[in-house]
Amino acid sequence: MSVLRIASTSDPGSAAGALANSFREEGRAELQAIGPRAVNQAVKCIAVARGYLASSGVDLYFVPSFVEVDMSGETRTGIRFMVRSRTPVPALRPRRRADTPRQSPEPDAPTAEAWQDI
Amino acid sequence: MSVLRIASTSDPGSAAGALANSFREEGRAELQAIGPRAVNQAVKCIAVARGYLASSGVDLYFVPSFVEVDMSGETRTGIRFMVRSRTPVPALRPRRRADTPRQSPEPDAPTAEAWQDI
Numbered sequence: 001m002s003v004l005r006i007a008s009t010s011d012p013g014s015a016a017g018a019l020a021n022s023f024r025e026e027g028r029a030e031l032q033a034i035g036p037r038a039v040n041q042a043v044k045c046i047a048v049a050r051g052y053l054a055s056s057g058v059d060l061y062f063v064p065s066f067v068e069v070d071m072s073g074e075t076r077t078g079i080r081f082m083v084r085s086r087t088p089v090p091a092l093r094p095r096r097r098a099d100t101p102r103q104s105p106e107p108d109a110p111t112a113e114a115w116q117d118i
Numbered sequence: 119m120s121v122l123r124i125a126s127t128s129d130p131g132s133a134a135g136a137l138a139n140s141f142r143e144e145g146r147a148e149l150q151a152i153g154p155r156a157v158n159q160a161v162k163c164i165a166v167a168r169g170y171l172a173s174s175g176v177d178l179y180f181v182p183s184f185v186e187v188d189m190s191g192e193t194r195t196g197i198r199f200m201v202r203s204r205t206p207v208p209a210l211r212p213r214r215r216a217d218t219p220r221q222s223p224e225p226d227a228p229t230a231e232a233w234q235d236i
Contacts, residue, residue, distance in 0.1 A: 043157050043182050
């Protein structure tokens with residue numbers, strides 16, 4: 001399972017799009033954030049993603065835990081958010097640009113390069 | 119259901135004790151936080167409370183949503199954390215000082231007065 005790293009500068013809407021896509025692909029997702037502002041963005045991201053996935057019958061929740069992360073040789077404590085659904089996840093597929101209507105409230109997911117490392 | 123308001127200065131350990139007690143009384147709990155640092159403390163509080171309640175067979179998770187809060191006539195947007203258990207909650211009762219062993223890892227819950235308003 002891929003881990004989405006949320007930075008303090010991550011846009012919650014874009015991150016929520018990436019989270020929703022990851023969830024559609026794998027039926028679950030995981031976020032990691034280090035520092036108060038990144039944790040705040042991660043929580044907002046999940047709140048927004050709940051709205052994105054609600055119409056598919058997905059009822060997101062998350063389980064937080066502490067995680068030790070190595071950053072350039074220095075160990076820092078961050079938060080890991082395991083994201084799951086309270087309802088059975090229907091067979092979903094990632095939303096591609098081609099089948100996203102122009103007026104969709106869900107922004108395109110950022111590319112991997114757009115993600116800032118923790 | 120009582121709402122625990124988490125401030126940026128709230129101690130996650132003490133807040134986790136209050137959350138665990140609230141959960142034992144009502145089988146569910148709700149937190150509210152405004153601002154990145156308060157949201158961060160709320161997430162840490164839930165991560166710690168998971169450890170407190172795990173031995174009782176409670177498997178905490180939470181569902182975040184946005185909430186509008188009136189603060190002295192000014193409307194601010196905060197985060198509401200609905201805290202639930204993935205497993206059925208056994209008949210629990212709040213832990214009182216009298217039956218808390220001295221070496222208990224769970225600190226006493228702060229009094230209502232100790233809580234700083236959001």
